[in-house]
Amino acid sequence: MPGKRNVLKKGKGEIMKFSNLGKETPILDGLEKVTGRARYVPDLKMEGMLYGKVLRSPYPHARLVNIDTTKAARVPGVKDIITGKDVSQHRFGPMVPDWVILPDDKVRFHGDEVAAVAASSEEAAAEAVALIEVEYEELPAVYDPELALEEGAPLLYEEKDNNIAATFNVHSGDVDEALAGSDIIFEETYKTNQVYQAYMEPMAAVAVPGDYERLIMWLSTQIPSMSRLRYAEALQMCAEDLRIIKPHVGGGFGAKFEYKSHILAAxxxxxxxLPVRMVNNREEDFRAGNPRVPMKIWVKLGLSRDGTFLAKDTRIIAGNGARTVYAPAITSTACYRIDSLYKFKNVRSTGYTVYTNTIPTSCFRGFGNAQMHFAMESALDTICHQYDMDPIKLRQHNGVTPGFTSIHGWEIKSCALEECLDKAAQESNWYEKKKAPKQKGPVKKGIGVAICNHVSGNRPFFKPFDGSSALVRLTPEGKAIVFTGEADIGQGMNTAFALIAAEAVGLNVKNVRTAAVDTDISPFGLGSFATRGSTIGGRAVYEAAVNLKKQLLEHISRVYEKETDQITINNGNIYFDDQEKPVPVAEAMQTISYTLGGTSLVGQGVFVPDTVLPDENKYGNVSPAYPFGCHIAEVEVDTETGRTRLLNYWAAHDVGRVINRQTLEGQVEGGVIMGAGWALGEDMVINDGVLLNPNFHDYCLPTAMDIPEGHIYSYFLESEDPNGPFGAKGIGEPSLNPVPAAIANAVFDAVGVRVKTLPITPEKILEGLESG
Amino acid sequence: MTWENYFMPSTTGEVLALLEQHQGQARLVAGGTDLMVQHRWDPLEVKSLIDIGRVPALKEIREDHGRIYVGAAVTHSQLVDSALIQGKGRVLAEAARSVGSPQVRNVGTVGGNVVNAQPAADTAIALVALDALVHVSSPGKEREIPVAEIFLGPGKSSIDPAKDLVTAFSFSAPDSRERTYFVRFARREALALPLVNLGLWLQLEEDGHALKDIRIAVGPMAVVPYRARKTEASLKGAVLNEEILKKAGHSISEEVTPRDSFRGSAAFKKRLIGVALKRGIERALDLKGVDRHER
Known part of the structure; x- marks a missing residue:
């Protein structure tokens, strides 16, 4: 009964009723999107606009000996060509200052930016790029992070002693002692591959000259306010002189952070x-996007005979690619975030983020936690198999519980992990299926479980602060507009914000909308990452809405001469205790506004989470709320062809509170499908530094035909987090984290083959079957 | 990259007249689903395109004197939906269903699929299994060529789209002892090049048990679609049982010569072709229940 979900127990039997939350609300900008009216950055056309195009390196590692642009400059329509000689060589970067606008010394990956052209047409720009004559001197290159660590490996940055971009270390408790005292010791190595985010809209920017010598940048980005700071640094200008506008964005999944082409357009x-448009074609986006950080993960676990986790020891070698985007932060996340999923007592982890002559890697839904989940949740499955333990019960035995503070000081305020495990097990018939005999014939079924945690905001991501602020403006017409700097990139966050504001004020969501982010108007917002939008951004919107409601009540009290405690606002109507007939908010607002010089009411809200930067021991609560989930996958594996097919998928998530059931289900289904694509076939095939499959034909994303329609089941548990707006926690990344492991575990259950290197290809399964 | 002319003739006579008139400076285009993609990398060096997609005579599927004729501009979707092809050319209907996506099938044509001469072209494999003839008209002459003979190499056929018009493909309508089947393995269920394509035609003896004759067309197991004749020979006259099927699977794995690529190793493709043959024969003869997922 969907209606029932809108009624919740609060405190001592008190029932909270929502008029907006928990329903299936289609995203408010859905109609313009599906009818093609929504404008994205690549749709923008400006008077006099030039088309930018990047010349990219055809070599993985080469010295730039000479660049001759004479012929290119003669192409009719070409207005400008820039190379490393034309731009400042100061270094900058999101985490490590290893970026330059364009290099004047060498290129470090196949696809690296060498020069950029602006011309009056795309054709002229392309022709000019093809006519730029570059003399390269090829250099020895290294593509595998492990080989790049070896003595004598070619150095990407000659001023450095080695290819290590960053090292992360954490040790809490005493791992060696705990391992010595363990009954069960398990050790294994896992590898996760490089995959592409495959957002529909490629990387895009349109830069436009603004008044007062300012620069306007329309960006397809997840981080409008943060990129403004970084681009100001790159362009050596004052951030205030840079105005970033984020219109509709066609997906990001972590890739759309700082990007070279944006800077080149500027x-x-x-x-x-003149305005310059810089939009990747799909091949460029594959060759020089920000794909997932590949990792080799060595895991050692110590358990007592009853299955209690005593020690976890891990070592990770991660591929940074040729320059640093966010891989070091991703590696550190892989090293220690999962430690707060279980009640670990002793953990140690070391992670190396290593330069290679390959595409720079970065954030991708899961941010390293997904990579580690594959290793950890696969390892637990093997342990359960070897020692005859039940995978559900082992996880319930060790999983964190409400009120627990993890080994790294993470405060688990709300947690329905145990219930998620029960729910998924029950809905999937886990216990019966595990007992069922295997099918006869070449095709076998199997079932596998994996659980997950994540954050809802990550304090160390942006050193200066975490938090959010918002404005909610109520117009004289009684309509509300939410202003936030947090970036909807297609997930439906703008609709979630509108729902939160509507609920908190007492409006109908039809009369609320969220404005596009424009740094001249919107508050500073860190953006879409770390599954923080609904919780941190949403909480700021909630606070702004509460503030607005307070003002509104005071004005209603003044205009209608009622005490504020006699006034209720619900679903767009104002009810007075002593009066049957409600007054529409729109009518009241007109009176309020017209008696006050036409003012709007503006609520302002701020949320500063009670998080801290971890100390030198990496101790400290990093997130206001932690989401959890349990996934169970059922697959069938063809033992003759090695092919795995997903049959059914059950995903139970502790989301704190359902804000919009429709987009929540969308996020879960999207995360499961994305994870299944990664688990079962997606792979960026790189040979001698060259990506062999830079297109959607050869890079095999799952199609609708590969996903069992109507067989991804999602369940939501509402643990009511004290920090989230109405208790809500995030869902974007947790929906993907456990997927590869759940599928790998199901494959093992089906055919007894343990695939430890993603993706789980037919070849690996056949090989496993043959080696018995 | 633009063309001077885009012609849309409505009869084969007009098509041939345009080819003659432009003397190699115009080439034929049908659905364009392969051509337009190739053009981006390898521009077509012609001044004009002649679109044959609006010639009614080229869009017909019909039976005539014991032969089935499929017009060159028949789309994959037409093949999939044709009751005649479903009934009398199952391998072709199934092959057409395997191509690309609904959008590609609605536009792409069987003539284009064959003339483009990719080593695993789905309908080409099916037509080779059916031992089909290609009917070719050129200004001043008409030819009929066994389809297997037009392939010269990857992407190369003896049909010159600046001179020759394929009008139709034809194959003999099967009798009650003939069966066909198509098996395809790919990395995903749609929009994927096949790892293995196998088209099968077989004919039973009158007793209904022994195999009288068999044709096995495979791709991409060599540079062109071809017939696994050694394995065919080993199966002729055989009474089918599990042992024979297993042997045939081994035989075809040995016989084919696929190459290694990032899409799949030669060893993997060799292994899959054996499974494909075994399953193809089983299913063509309904020896086992058809797995709902396999095609």
Whole structure:
């Protein structure tokens, strides 16, 4: 009964009723999106706009000996060409200052930016790029992070002693002692591969000269406010002189952070004085996007005979690619975030983020936690198999519980992990299926479980602060507009914010909308990452809405001469205790506004989570709320062809509170499908530094035909987090984290083959079957 | 990259007249689903395109004197939906169903699929299994060529789209002792090149048990679609049982010569072709229940 979900117990039997939350609300901008009216950055056309195009390196590692642009400059329509000689060589970067606008010394990956052209047409720009003559001197290159660590490996940055971009260490408790005292010791190595986010809209920017010598950048980005700071640094200008506008964004999944081409568009605009559009074609986006950080993960676990976790020891070698985007933070997340999923007592982890002559890697839904989940949750499955333990019960035995503070000081305020495990087990008939005899014939079924945690905001991501602020403006017409700097990139966050504001004020969501992010108008917002939007951004919107409601009540009290405690606002109507007929908010607002010089009411809200930067021992609560989940996958494996097919998928998530059931289900189904694609076939095949499959034909994302329609089941448990708005926690990343392990575990259950290197290909299964 | 002319003739006579008139400076285009993608990397060096997709005579599927004729501009979707092909050319209907996606099948044509001469072209494999003839018209002459003979190499056929118009493919309508089947393995269920394609035609003896004759067309197991003749020979006259099928699977794995690529190793494709043959024969003869997922 969907209606029942809107009624919740609060405190001592008190029932909270929501008029907006928990329902299936189609995203408010859905109609314009499905009818093609929504404008994305690549849709923008400006008077005099030039088309930018990047010349990319055809070598994985080469010295730039000479660049001759003479012929290119003669192409009709070409307005500007820039190379490393034309731009400042100062270094900058999101985490490590290893970026330059364009290099003047060498290129470090196949696809690295060598030069950029601005021309009056795309064709002219492409022709000019093809006519730029570059003399390269090829250099020895290294592609495998492990080989890059070896003595004598070619150095990407010659001023450094080695190829290590960053090292992360954490040790809490005493791992060696705990291992010595363990009854069960398990050790294994896992590998996760490089995959592409495959957002529909490629990387895109349109830079436009603004008044007062300012620069306007329309960006397809997850981080409008943060990229403004970084681009100001790159362009050596004051951040205030840079205005970032984020219209509709066609997906990001972690990739759309700081991006070279955005900066190149800005440079070309400043030089030509004309708008410049820079949009990747799909091949470029594959070759020079920000794909997932590949990892080799060595895991050692110590358990007591009853299955209690005593020690976890891990070592990770992660591929940074040729320059640093966010891989070091991703590696550290892989090293220690999962430690707060279980009640660990002794943990140690070391992670190396290593330069290679390959595409720079970065954030991808799961942010390292997904990579580690594959290793950890696969390892637990093997332990359960070897020692005849039940995978559900082992996890319930060791999983964190409400009120628990983890070994790294993470405060688990709300947690329905145990219930998630029960729910998924029950809905999937886990216990019966595990007992069932295997099918005859070449095709075998199997079932596997994996659980997950994540954060809802990650304090160390942006050193200066975490938190959010928002404005909610109620117009004289009684409509509300939410202003936030948090970035909806297609997940439906703008709708969630509208629902939260509507619920908190007492409006109908039809009369609420969320404005596009424009740094001239919107508050500073860190953006879409770390599954923080609904919780941190949403909480700021909630606070702004509460503030607005307070003002509104005071004005209603003044205008209608009632005490504020006699006034109730619900679903767009104002009810007075002593009066049958409600007054529409729109009617009241007109009176309020017209008696006050036409003012709107503006609620302002701030949320500063009670989180801290971890100390030198990596101790400290990093997130206001932690989401959890349990996934169970059922597959069938063809033992003759090695092919795995997903049959059914059950995903139970502790989301704190359902804000919008429709987008929540969408996030879970999207996460499961994305994870299944990764688990069962997606792979960026790199040979001698060259990506062999930079297109959607050869890079095999799952199609609708590969996903069992109507067989992904999602369940939501509402643990009512004290920090989230109405108790809500995040869902974006947890929906993907456990998927590869759940599928790998199901494959093992089906055919007894343990695939430890993603993706789980037919070849690996056949090989496993043959080696018995 | 633009063309001077885009012609849309409505009869084969007009098509041939345009080819003659432009003397190699115009080439034929049907659905364009392969051509337009190739054009991006390898521009077509012609001044004009002649679209044959609006010639009614080229869009017909019909039976005539014991032969089935499929017009060159018949789309994959037409093949999938044709009761005649479903009934009398099952391997072709199934092959057409395997191509790309609904959008590609609605536009792409059987003529284009064959003339483009990819080593695993789905309908080409099916037509080779059916021992089909290609009917070719060129200004001033008409030819009929066994389809297996037009393939010269990857992407190369003896049909010159600046001179020759394929009008139709034809194959003999099967009798009650003939069966066909199509098996395909790929990395995903749609929009994927096949790892293995196998088209099968077989004919039973009158007793209904022994195999009188068999044709096995495979791809991408060599540079062109081809017939696994050694394995065919080993199966002729055989009474089918599990042992024979297993042997035939081994035989075809030995016989084919696929190459290694990032899409799949030669060893993997060799292994899959054996499974494909075994399953293809089983299913063609309904020896086992058809797995709902396998095609």
């Amino acid at each position: 440079v070309l605009t400043r030089r030509t004085g």
